């Protein structure tokens with residue numbers, strides 16, 4: 001009983017604290033992200049979790065928490081459109097989940113789309129929505145539909161199993177149906193049909209050997225990782241059908257197909273993509289730096305992410321990097337693969353696509369939060385302007401979620417999920433890594449405080465496998 005009362009009181013307290021605080025950011029440069037522009041020397045009033053006022057001559061209410069924004073830039077909070085939690089994995093204690101979500105907040109990630117659903121995520125989603133935990137706004141895809149058992153999944157090998165998995169996912173309250181791999185074409189078609197019938201959107205991989213890009217585009221699926229695109233680019237006279245998407249990345253033989261890529265096919269594929277579903281989440285930083293560019297143990301150890309991983313995971317991935325068969329693939333070929341993917345991203349953007357920024361963390365020692373900024377840089381490096389890269393984590397996710405009227409830009413009346421930056425990200429996208437503070441649901445956290453969270457959380461997550 002006492003525990004229940006404590007929970008009730010702390011819940012009320014959290015909710016009241018969020019409501020009570022009025023924040024005024026004085027003399028700040030606002031980057032609203034509606035169009036590419038900077039509104040200089042604005043005062044932004046944040047009240048009851050919303051942006052109450054923006055203007056050059058706004059009066060600051062009495063008792064407000066006043067933040068000096070001089071020389072700083074205010075942007076929308078970032079949305080990570082593809083992430084997972086370590087605590088999704090049964091090996092980890094569930095108790096670390098709230099710490100994991102705080103790592104994201106400390107990095108300015110105020111909205112996430114969890115891409116392989118678990119029942120625990122639905123609880124976290126509800127707690128976050130009610131303001132009971134300090135966490136991003138959460139969207140959760142279903143447990144993944146797959147042809148082979150892989151954990152947190154629905155193994156679907158008949159059309160009826162697929163329909164059943166779709167119905168169960170919808171009934172449980174998941175936001176999207178997630179596909180991964182080894183799903184046979186007729187099973188996929190059944191899932192797509194059922195999802196359309198009951199009204200739930202489909203997202204995820206497009207297994208190039210089973211489903212294929214054509215079928216996924218026809219189904220208007222929102223595709224992750226540019227899966228299936230390399231195969232679709234193979235020249236008509238190529239001696240193979242397979243290429244380097246998805247799990248097929250791991251077989252060095254498949255990389256030979258890169259000699260048969262027909263780049264002249266890119267514009268048409270980009271056009272067809274946008275006609276099918278303009279939202280494309282390439283997770284390019286993850287793909288490029290995990291499988292494309294070489295990574296040294298020194299560079300991995302030097303990342304701020306490293307200290308958050310239990311030793312067992314650090315050793316596992318460092319060992320993987322030494323032993324992977326990918327090391328047999330010439331670096332030149334891997335660089336070519338990155339360049340092709342960059343060209344695809346740029347072409348889809350130019351064709352009118354809405355690129356989404358997804359980190360695909362926390363595998364391979366890339367941690368959520370930190371990796372979000374690397375993804376923005378990767379999109380910029382692929383040829384998107386800093387503004388377009390920032391759109392991929394702000395405005396475009398809001399369009400995808402259907403919440404553009406309340407999130408995704410810095411405008412009066414919108415939800416106050418914001419980041420205060422020390423320099424202009426439209427000039428240099430890596431400015432998102434130099435933060436003065438983060439505003440979550442109207443509450444301001446200085447980066448000094450957020451960095452303290454990270455120092456406290458890192459040993460807790462890293463030690464979480466010892467305790468269990």
Ligand SMILES: [Zn+2]
Pocket residue numbers: 082083084115360361
């Ligand atoms: Zn993923």
